[in-house]
Amino acid sequence: MKKLLPLLLAGLLMMTSACSNTSNQAGTYTPGSYTGEGQGFGGTVSVTITTDKDKITEVVVAGENETPAIGGAQLETLKDQILAAQSAEIDGVSGATLTSGGVKEAAAAAIAAAKGEGAEEGGELTYKAGTYTGTAEGYNGPVALDVTFSDKAITDIQIKTSGETAHVGTPAFDILFADAIAANGSGIDSVSGATFTSRAIKDALNDAATQAEATNMNAFKKNTVDHPAQADIDLTYDVVVIGAGGAGMGTAAQAAQNGETVLVLEENAEIGGNTLVSGGAFQSVMPYLVWDAKNPDAKTAVWDYNGQTYDKVMSTQGCIDTLKTILNWSEEPFDEAYYKDHEYVAGDIEELSKHGVHQEYLPTLKALKKEIQAYLDWAQPQLDKGVQEHEITLFSTVNLHIFQTYYGGLRANSDMTKWIYGDYDLVSQFINDGQGLKEWLEDQGALFDDASQPTLIGALWYRENGFGGGDLDGDGKAEEPAQWGTYFATTKNTVLKTSATAGENQIMTRTKAENLILEDGKVTGVQATMYDGTKVIAHANKGVVLATGGYAANIQKVIDTNEYWNKQFITSNTKTTNRSSLVGDGITMGEEVGAATTGEGWTQMMPISWIDNGNLAFGAGTYAVYINPTTGNRFVNESAERDVLSLGEFENGIELQGSQGVFLEISNADVMVGRPYPYDDYANNVSGKEDVENRVYFASSQDELKTILDQFGMKADPATIYANIEAYDKAIMAGEQPADVAKSQASDIIGSAEKDEKGNYKADTYTLDGVMLRIRIMAPSTHHTMGGLTIDTDRHVLNADGSIIEGLYAAGEVTGGIHGGNRLGGNAIVEIFVSGRTAANSIAADHQ
Secondary structure: OOOOOOOOOOOOOOOOOOOOOHHHOOOOOEEEEEEEEEEEOOEEEEEEEEEEOOOOEEEEEOOOOOEEEEOOOHHHHHHHHHHHOOOOOOOOOOHHHHHHHHHHHHHHHHHHHHHOOOOOOOOOOOOOOEEEEEEEEEOOOOEEEEEEEOOOOOEEEEEOOOOOOOOOHHHHHHHHHHHHHHHOOOOOOOOOOOHHHHHHHHHHHHHHHHHOOOOOOHHHHOOOOOOOOOOOEEEEEEEEEOOOHHOOOOHHHHHOOOOOOOOEEEOOOOOHHHHHOOOEEEEEOOHOOOOOOOOOOOOOOOOOOOOOEEEEEOOOOOHHHEEEEEEEOOEEEEOOHHHHOOOOOOOOHHHHHHHOOOHHHHHHHHHHHHHHHHHHHHHHHHHHHHOOHHHOOOOOOHHHHHHHHHHOEEOOOOOOOOOOOOHHHHHHHHHHHHHHHHHHHHHOOOOOOOOOOOOOOOOOOOEEEEEEEEOOOOOOOOOOOOOHHHEEEEEEHHHHEEEEEOOOOOOOOOOOEEEEEEEOEEEEEEEEEEOOOOEEEEEEEEEEEEEOOOOOOHHHHHHHHHHOOOOOOOOOOOOEEEOOOOOOHHHHHHHOOOOOOOOOOOOOEEEEEEEOOOOOOOOOOOHEEEEOOOOOEEOOOOOOOOOHHHHHHHHEEEEOOOOOEEEEEEEEEEOOOOOOOOOOOOOOOOOOOEEEEOOOOEOOOOHHHHHHHHHOOOOOOHHHHHHHHHHHHHHOOOOOOOOOOOOEEEEEOOOOOOOOOOOOHHHHHEEEEOOOOOOEEEEEEEEOOEEEEOEOOOEEEOOOOOOOEEEEEOOOEEOOOOOOOOOOOOOOHHHHHHHHHHHHHHHHHHOO
């Protein structure tokens, strides 16, 4: 338990016995030292002020649980602001809103105590009995709780409304409700991995207690509950997995299927890790849905897995241009020297293709060229006759996926002294083995949209597999929805209920792994601590698997390792899409036993993140335009890689609410963003059209657009934006590249136009007047760390000499070497599950 400071209690005033309220009459303050508390981002923050009779002479601000590189880094600044202002009414720090708010609250309490205000509040804590609705801002919007009080205690807490993410924020409710009732107050500990929701619960409790006329709010905010540590726990399993995200549960399920006993240790209150706040779809071509060289004119095909017939999916404008670029790719060894004298532009494959290929990828390139040539021999005659690209079957192969992963991750560092790209063996392995992932998951009850191959932000191609939830009773319907149902209800069921070792396996949540046990050079187990301080020793007969994810939430580590981004773009104010637990603990544990690391200088930014909290906004750039909020112009190929988009945003966006690179995404409001975007109605296939403060706005005229721009101080001329959208739309409708910035893939226009029976736009019906536009306000935030522990294709962890550390394996984002300098959208889900299964199968093979 953390040691909590008092909120404000006269008994703790550090002053001589001669001081009294009488002396206060001669000045503003009673000289002495006073401490107040407030709720910061990660927990309690405190402000201690020292005063003479007229002014504040010293300020100390403390917040041990604030994120070190964000709120924690701003405590000194906030201290200086209080001292300079001589008040709690300070500006705060942009980008550290929650920490700033907590410090203001704490300073106000300390100042009130110094003035002798509020000292009368104290004594017994009582309420006006009844039920009161307390509200506060959570991760995804307002949280409202119905809190029932007797005259002396909280007797019941119920959720009235909440938009918190299922299995991420929602586990905090039951835990904190029980603690709050037991404590009779809100001074309870937050739940790991649910920081925003925990704060909202405590703030809502405070709001309800205020309405209930609590007689001692100081005591209410301080009241906590102690969870004493229990006797040490000593366990032995065949396989111990650290982390219960996609990689960890993929490992656990496969190990259980292999007949090994499995223990999973998870720091957060629920399994799922960062996978639950990701886009959720995974990249893997489904051959039955795309062009087949053996049956090129086929419009349908049967999937052997289930015997069902599906329509082939169609191509999208721009795909064939990309294929032609690859067809002409130089087969010479990649020429790094060229870029010493010429500018390197990430994402410009037209130029990149002229300068060769790393030779381990040459066989794949040659095979791919043969596939593309066969496709073009079939497709080009149709195009020459006037058939539109969206009327012909999509080309997609495993070789294309491998090669796009290669060039999508081929990047130079910021000073052009080092190049990085994905290890061929690791890349080809996860993509080839990904061909069986969908079937493996569906065998466990996962549901997917088996009839489509969509795309998402930075994916480069149409080969995503959209999730549909989990069917655990075999009726074909999802009892458990979304990512949770698809990837975790299913694998958890395998681990705990349906495998050969199900009765022996265990998943321990709220249990943080801290150290690996190393004996005679072999990793034999894990030391961990439960939320209540109980020590856990977990022995592994066969292997320990690190599956703890990356470190994108550790902004200081991102800054310290950065080799790719201009330093002005990654600062202590940078936000993240990641859960707060993603700070690189697994990498640290690996390094402590001698593991090597690779590729840590390249962190991926998510170009479509909300400016208020950095959360992933979801979507794809194929149906939208990205607009510079100052000039009103397009500035980037919206279907490019994520680093290309983020760089364009940094260079063309503005700074707003602590976020750099803020830009406008504009699309037709009738075009749905796509799962799991929270503001569309998927059940009824209806696009949401209600404004969401600081995130999403709707406009059907230039005047309405101007109102939105003015709200954020954006200088762009609405007339210019409309003119650029119209020019863009007319180029797309004509099958041409937009004149301002080329676009590799475009699926929709922004305005409105009728289509003929073949799906072609009728140019003479086009209009932008009165069309409802969706305007999203977004910016880049850290998303995926490509670097991590060095591994081989069996997922053994390697030391600096390239030797295997016996007993230690790693899977997922905790590893490096796979994605190079930039990860393609949708590659993470397939890679983490494939690597988890690979680690489990390697453990089995190593102990035959």
